[in-house]
Amino acid sequence: MVRALFVGRFQPLHRGHEEVIKWLLGRHDELVIAIGSANESFTPRNPFTVGERIEMLHSMLRELKLVDRVLYCAVPDTKGDSALWYAYVRERCPSFDVAYTNDEFTKLCLEYGGIKVLNTPLFNKEVYSGTRIRELMAMGDRSWQSLVATGVLPVLSRINAEDRVRRIMQK
DSSP states (O other), X not given: OOEEEEEEOOTTOBHHHHHHHHHHHTTOSEEEEEESSTTOOSSXXXXXXXXXXXXXXXXXXXXXXXXXXXXXXXXXXOTTOHHHHHHHHHHHSOOOSEEXXXXXXXXXXXXXXXXXXXXXXXXXXXXXXXXXXXXXXXXTOGGGGGTBOTTTHHHHHHTTHHHHHHHHHHO
């Protein structure tokens, strides 16, 4: 059995992430999703808490009937200390055989630790972008709702995400 690691911030979890997760589960038996920047929330770049992001993931996976093939972990930022970040991944995440990321810092950190790291395809990156979704939320443009992953809308609605992002961006 091969278990893969996928690292992301999921701010918020969008359809591009959903496609990558389905793509990875089409190639591997299990997936560990490492929620990055776990110590960041209520900022323009990271408006959602790690708990909220776990809820988004769980809601999406439940609707896709993939919950039993995915594990989660939360990894904080280290402000550029790559050896410490790699140690956090190893300490806080379930074991894995291969890692996937398109982020160069993440790739370098994991390779430093001897991990094989591969890229994922980018599924419509221009449209499915957390930055773009947060900008649409801040402007009150509800078209962002069609860009988030399956099952995520109820979570974002419950936490009043659009209002939170708007207020954070006004600071």
